Amino acid sequence: MSIFNYREQPGYLARLKEAIQATKQEFVAKIDEALGREKEIDEAFLEELERILISTDLGVQTATDLIDKIRLRATSKQLRNIREVKKLIKDELLDILKGVESSQSSADVPLRLVMMIGVNGVGKTTTIGKLARLYRQEEGKDVLICAADTFRAAAVEQLEIWAQRNQVELIKQKTGTDPSAVLFDAIAASKARGKNILIVDTAGRLHTKSNLMQELEKMKRISGRELGGAPHDVFLVIDATTGQNGLTQAREFTRAVGVTGLIVTKLDGTAKGGIVVAITKELQIPIRYIGVGESIEDLMVFSPEAYVDGLFE
Amino acid sequence: MAICIFASSRQEVFAVGERSILMLDDLSAKLQRVLKDLRGEGRLTEAHVDAAMREIRIALLEADVNFKVVKEFVACVKGKALGQEVLASLTPGQQVLKIVRDELTELLGTVNQGLIFSKTPPTVILLAGLQGSGKTTSAGKLARLLQRSGRRPLMVSVDVYRPAARDQLAIIGREIKIPVFETVSNNPFEICQQALTQAKNVGYDVLLVDTAGRLHIDQELMDELREVKRRLQPLETLLVADAMTGQDAVNSARDFHEQVGVTGVILAKMDGDTRGGAALSIQSVTGRPIKFIGVGEKYDSLEPFHPDRIASRILGMGDVLSLIEKAEEAVDKENALRMVEKIRKDSFTLEDFRDQLRQIRKLGPLDQLFKLFPNVGPLKGISGMQVDEKGLAHIEAIINSMTPRERDHYKIINGSRRKRISEGCGCTVQQVNQLLRQYDQARKMMRQMGTGVKGKRLGKFGFPF
Numbered sequence: 001m002s003i004f005n006y007r008e009q010p011g012y013l014a015r016l017k018e019a020i021q022a023t024k025q026e027f028v029a030k031i032d033e034a035l036g037r038e039k040e041i042d043e044a045f046l047e048e049l050e051r052i053l054i055s056t057d058l059g060v061q062t063a064t065d066l067i068d069k070i071r072l073r074a075t076s077k078q079l080r081n082i083r084e085v086k087k088l089i090k091d092e093l094l095d096i097l098k099g100v101e102s103s104q105s106s107a108d109v110p111l112r113l114v115m116m117i118g119v120n121g122v123g124k125t126t127t128i129g130k131l132a133r134l135y136r137q138e139e140g141k142d143v144l145i146c147a148a149d150t151f152r153a154a155a156v157e158q159l160e161i162w163a164q165r166n167q168v169e170l171i172k173q174k175t176g177t178d179p180s181a182v183l184f185d186a187i188a189a190s191k192a193r194g195k196n197i198l199i200v201d202t203a204g205r206l207h208t209k210s211n212l213m214q215e216l217e218k219m220k221r222i223s224g225r226e227l228g229g230a231p232h233d234v235f236l237v238i239d240a241t242t243g244q245n246g247l248t249q250a251r252e253f254t255r256a257v258g259v260t261g262l263i264v265t266k267l268d269g270t271a272k273g274g275i276v277v278a279i280t281k282e283l284q285i286p287i288r289y290i291g292v293g294e295s296i297e298d299l300m301v302f303s304p305e306a307y308v309d310g311l312f313e
Numbered sequence: 314m315a316i317c318i319f320a321s322s323r324q325e326v327f328a329v330g331e332r333s334i335l336m337l338d339d340l341s342a343k344l345q346r347v348l349k350d351l352r353g354e355g356r357l358t359e360a361h362v363d364a365a366m367r368e369i370r371i372a373l374l375e376a377d378v379n380f381k382v383v384k385e386f387v388a389c390v391k392g393k394a395l396g397q398e399v400l401a402s403l404t405p406g407q408q409v410l411k412i413v414r415d416e417l418t419e420l421l422g423t424v425n426q427g428l429i430f431s432k433t434p435p436t437v438i439l440l441a442g443l444q445g446s447g448k449t450t451s452a453g454k455l456a457r458l459l460q461r462s463g464r465r466p467l468m469v470s471v472d473v474y475r476p477a478a479r480d481q482l483a484i485i486g487r488e489i490k491i492p493v494f495e496t497v498s499n500n501p502f503e504i505c506q507q508a509l510t511q512a513k514n515v516g517y518d519v520l521l522v523d524t525a526g527r528l529h530i531d532q533e534l535m536d537e538l539r540e541v542k543r544r545l546q547p548l549e550t551l552l553v554a555d556a557m558t559g560q561d562a563v564n565s566a567r568d569f570h571e572q573v574g575v576t577g578v579i580l581a582k583m584d585g586d587t588r589g590g591a592a593l594s595i596q597s598v599t600g601r602p603i604k605f606i607g608v609g610e611k612y613d614s615l616e617p618f619h620p621d622r623i624a625s626r627i628l629g630m631g632d633v634l635s636l637i638e639k640a641e642e643a644v645d646k647e648n649a650l651r652m653v654e655k656i657r658k659d660s661f662t663l664e665d666f667r668d669q670l671r672q673i674r675k676l677g678p679l680d681q682l683f684k685l686f687p688n689v690g691p692l693k694g695i696s697g698m699q700v701d702e703k704g705l706a707h708i709e710a711i712i713n714s715m716t717p718r719e720r721d722h723y724k725i726i727n728g729s730r731r732k733r734i735s736e737g738c739g740c741t742v743q744q745v746n747q748l749l750r751q752y753d754q755a756r757k758m759m760r761q762m763g764t765g766v767k768g769k770r771l772g773k774f775g776f777p778f
Contacts, residue, residue, distance in 0.1 A: 022530070051380050057559035060374045120582060121445030121555060126475075151610075153449075153488070154481035161476035175484075206585040211702065239445060243377030243559025245587040266444065269528045271561035294474075 016300060017310045019292035023272050024311055027056055031089070035082050041074040049085070056274030057243055062281065066092060090312045096277055097304035100286040111190055112197045113223050113230035117216060117257065118237035119249055120204030123265035125155060127237055127291055128201050129162030130299035131263075134289075136166060141196040146186030147172040148179035148219065151203040159201055165296065169193070179203070179215065180222045187226045200231070207252035220257045233260050235288065240266045240273035250279040261288035264302075268293045357405060362394045365409040376588035376627045379563045382597045390416050414624050421593060421620035426577070426602040429548050434518035435467070437509070437545045441538055441573060442553035443565055444526030447581030449478065451553050451607055452523040453485035454615035455579070458605075459519050460491060467517035469494040469508035471501040471541060472525035482523055489612050492517070501525075501537060505545050522547070529568035538573050549576045551604065554595055556583045562591040563598045570599040580618070581607035588627050659760050663720040663752060667712040674705060707740055711748050714738040723749060 030052045038045040046067050053063035070088060073079040079088065114131075116124045128145060135141045145163050147170055149155035156172050163170040171186040183200060190198040202219065205212035223230040236259040238246055253259050264276050267290050276287060287302045366387050373383045390413055399408045430436045438455070440448045449470070456466045468486055470493070472478035479495070486493035494508040505522065512520040522545065527534035542550060552566060552575040569575055578599070580592055583606040592603055603618040655661045712720065714737030719726050726734070726749060735742045 054374060054380050055560050057377075057561070060371055119557070119585070120450075121447055123445055129476075152481070153484035154477040157480045158475070158477035206582065208584070208586050239555070239557075241443070241555070241558050241561045241565070243557060243562075243587070243591065244375055245377070245557040245585065246559075248586060266528075269443070269561070270530060270564045271559070275559060 012300070013306060013310070015292075016306055019268060019290070019298075019300065020307065020310055022268065022270050026270055027052065027272050028311055030055075031086060035086060038082065041070070041079060041082060041085065045082075046071060053274075056272040057246075057278075058274035059244055059247070059278045062278050086312070090308060093277065093311075094304055094308045096281045097287065097308065100280055100284045109229060109232060111195060111227060112232045113187070113200065113227055114197060114233040114235065115200045115202065115219070115223070115231040115257070116235050116237060116263075117202050117253055117259075118204060119206050122204065122237045122239040122242075123291060124204060124237045125149070125158050125162070125201060127263055127265060127289075127299060128159065128199050129165065130291065130296055131289070132162065132166045132168050132199060133296050134299055134301075135197050135199075136168060142194065143168045143197045143199065144186065144190045144193070144195040145170045146183055146198060146200040148182045148186075149201045149203040150175055150177045150179050150182060155201070155203065169195075180219050183219055183222055184226060187223065187230075191227075207249050207256075213252065213256045216253075216257050231257075233288075234258055235261050235263050236285070237263045237265055238273075238276055238279070240264050240276070241269065241271040242275050244275065246275035247278055247282065250283055250285065254283055254285070259283075259285050261286055263287075263289045263291065263299075265291035267291060268298070357394050357397050357399060357408060359395065361405045361409065362391055365394075365406070366391055369409075369413055372628060373590060373593075376590035376629075377557075377559045377562070377594070378590035378627065379560050379594040379597075382563070382594050385597075386416070386420070386593075410628070414621075414628060417593070417624035417627065418621045421596055421624055422602045426604055427617070428604065429576070430464075430519075431548050434516075435509070435512040435520045436518065436549070437520045437522065437547035438549045438551065439522045439524065439542060439545065439547040440551050440553055440579070441524050441569060441575070442526060443528065443555070444475075446526065446553045446555045447579075447607055448526060448553045449481050449485065449523050451579050451581055451605075451615065452482060452521055453489055453491075453612050454607060455605070456486075456491045456521050457489050457612045458615050459521075460489075464519050465517050466519040466521050467492050467494055467508065467512045467515070468521045468523065469504060470523040471504045472523060473499050473501055473504075474525045478523075478525065485612070501541055502544060505541055509545060520545075529565040529572075535568075535572045542573055550574060551577050551579050552595070552599070552601075553579045553581055554591060556580045556589045556591060556606070557585060557587045558591040560594075562594040566595040567598045570601065575599060575601050577602050577604040579603075579605045579607065579615075584608040584610075584614070588629065589623060590627050592623050593627060659756070661756060661759060663712050663715065663723055664717070666752060666755075667709060667720075670705060670709055670712075674702075707738075707744060708748055710738040711735075711740055711745055723752060 031049070034045060034048045034052065038048070049070070050063055050067045053066060054060065066089070069092075070079065070085055073088070079085060116128055116131075118124050132143050132145060135143050143166070145159060145168055147156045147159045149159070150173065153175070156175065160170055160172070169189075171182060171189050173182045173185070179202065186198055186200065189195075200219070200223075202216065203212075205216070207213065220231060220234075234257055236250060236253050238249070242249070250259065250262075262276055262279065262285055264273050264287060267273055279285060280287060287304075289299050290302050290307075292298050292300060369390070370383055370387050373386065374380060378386075393416065394409055394412045397408065397412065399405055428436075428438070440452055440455075442448050449472075452468055452470075456468050459466045468482060468491060470479045470482040483493050483495060494504075494511050496504055496507050498504050498507065501524075508520060508522070511517075522541070524538060524541065525534070527538065529535065550573060552569050554562065554566065558565075566575075566578075578595055578601060580589065580595075580603050583589060596603060603620075603623075605615050606618050606623075608614045608616055655665055711734060714734045715726070719730065719734075731742050731745045731749075735745050
């Protein structure tokens with residue numbers, strides 16, 4: 001059950017390394033390049049470093065803060081050689097990612113309600129397919145999926161195919177139904193059939209549409225009313241290619257329904273997903289899973305140490 | 314025209330709005346601050362320009378423009394700005410901003426470019442892009458747009474990978490009543506061929522091809538896309554990109570362009586609050602025009618791209634032109650002039666107020682409308698305001714529950730009338746009181762404006778700019 005078990009599973013580290021290869025090449029290799037080129041920590045080096053950090057979508061503010069820190073330590077001779085810069089970046093990154101790790105809710109409940117939210121096109125439905133497999137195959141849970149994206153054309157059909165692949169049950173209704181009504185049914189069905197986990201798909205929505213955000217709030221209210229303590233997890237799905245708008249997304253979704261964890265998708269491209277670090281830093285929300293490919297196994301539990309080690313080794 | 318609505322809704326929403334104002338510190342305000350001490354010179358000096366460029370660089374980076382693009386852009390603008398005369402009406406800050414905006418507009422392509430059509434139909438339009446960028450939805454929107462301009466489009470999806478992708482296009486087709494070619498084949502090339510034959514035989518003049526989302530580094534799928542393109546020979550290959558994309562936009566756009574060759578871009582999901590710097594990044598690596606932007610969930614929400622408006626948006630200057638266009642669509646001009654006349658003559662009744670409310674609400678959700686406002690001067694704060702749409706519905710309900718006489722002479726509404734109105738509309742007496750109070754204040758404000766500024770400035774709609 002605990003996420004640390006995964007790290008000891010054979011193959012986890014090897015798979016993770018492969019998955020973050022692109023990020024490593026684009027990020028750490030560039031830092032190495034800069035380190036190799038420059039002799040000392042001067043303004044030219046810092047400027048180059050700032051460019052590398054910004055290219056990860058970390059944001060101007062976070063990047064500048066980090067650069068200022070390095071500059072300060074360099075002038076006060078705490079950073080003696082240029083190699084130590086890399087270690088400082090690694091430690092800072094790990095600090096941010098680990099800082100929130102302990103806050104995740106792991107209390108065991110008989111029926112766990114997991115809500116998936118996010119803007120359009122981030123990969124919510126696909127992630128649910130992968131997550132259902134992970135819960136069922138690797139954690140041995142009895143899973144039910146609730147098709148509460150009643151808006152997008154063929155969203156239910158898409159989810160149905162994932163449910164079949166995973167051999168899990170799906171509760172659905174007609175397109176256009178109030179998503180809270182589908183949720184209500186799904187909770188009742190999960191209780192009656194003795195399920196362990198109920199994964200709720202929601203329609204993608206931009207965080208600026210207040211009526212759609214209210215719809216989410218209603219879903220949260222209904223789940224809390226029908227199932228004590230629910231939703232136990234609210235996962236915000238973030239596309240790794242997202243820029244600075246990701247921070248606003250996270251703020252608004254958190255304000256509306258309280259996000260408990262992040263799932264970063266599409267990390268197998270060349271995007272480095274730095275915005276998620278900025279989100280974790282500002283809003284103290286842990287990254288829980290990362291999507292690293294197209295196949296059903298390509299969703300991995302996120303471990304800050306394994307990730308950062310893999311990136312910087 | 315719009316003033317009185319803002320005056321009445323402002324009080325309720327101001328508390329919420331204030332928080333956002335602090336966050337949205339906008340570029341022109343920053344520039345004014347930086348250049349404050351440098352006033353009084355006739356030309357832009359090196360000191361002016363350097364100080365300004367630092368702020369511009371940060372603003373562009375925060376808007377997600379790629380850092381390489383930013384660097385080139387800033388260098389180019391700096392060259393142009395140095396030594397320029399400061400126009401008498403502008404401060405150095407405004408002058409720099411004007412240069413930046415003009416340059417940005419030019420880079421984004423000065424005119425809005427439409428689609429190219431073949432002389433021998435069908436014209437094939439191919440949509441490509443990363444997963445989740447909005448290809449299928451954009452296909453539906455584009456088909457709708459084509460149909461409205463008198464074309465006969467046929468849609469087809471060659472996405473054989475994502476579960477239910479083809480169902481999605483079929484459902485969209487049914488919803489917007491545009492035919493979608495469906496087949497049992499699971500081979501993208503076969504599907505293309507069959508759809509093309511169908512289009513020719515039946516006489517559709519545009520074939521719109523929705524492809525599977527793919528990563529630009531997935532060689533196998535990129536090869537497939539190239540082959541699809543080779544077989545269909547599309548006149549337009551449009552890259553569909555997510556407006557919220559960050560620094561990586563350049564990598565994917567460049568790879569798609571190098572491998573497949575795009576002729577234009579559709580920027581989807583511009584209806585959020587993203588600054589949309591990806592537009593500039595994509596434009597600069599592909600050199601291809603952005604042809605359309607997606608601005609909503611409905612199928613008629615695909616709009617032509619206007620470089621000048623996006624330039625303002627990237628710089629955080631608001632999108633006044635879109636706002637005016639929206640207003641012009643929804644507001645009946647004669648009616649507007651009549652209202653202005655009424656305001657001037659101080660005979661603006663609750664009935665008129667309700668009419669206005671209805672008209673304003675026709676423009677769409679108000680907080681989205683407010684986002685189009687520039688965040689400067691007297692309008693500062695409006696762009697961040699949040700509006701309680703339900704509250705507006707309540708106001709309408711309250712007015713509906715009044716008798717015509719009460720709407721014309723609000724002063725006669727005494728305690729027992731208030732009670733009756735509140736029962737009639739299901740609101741509390743307090744809500745009725747609040748509305749009457751706000752209306753009273755709005756009238757006072759209008760009276761001042763009516764006598765202060767005669768005619769001209771309230772001219773068109775009374776927007777204070």
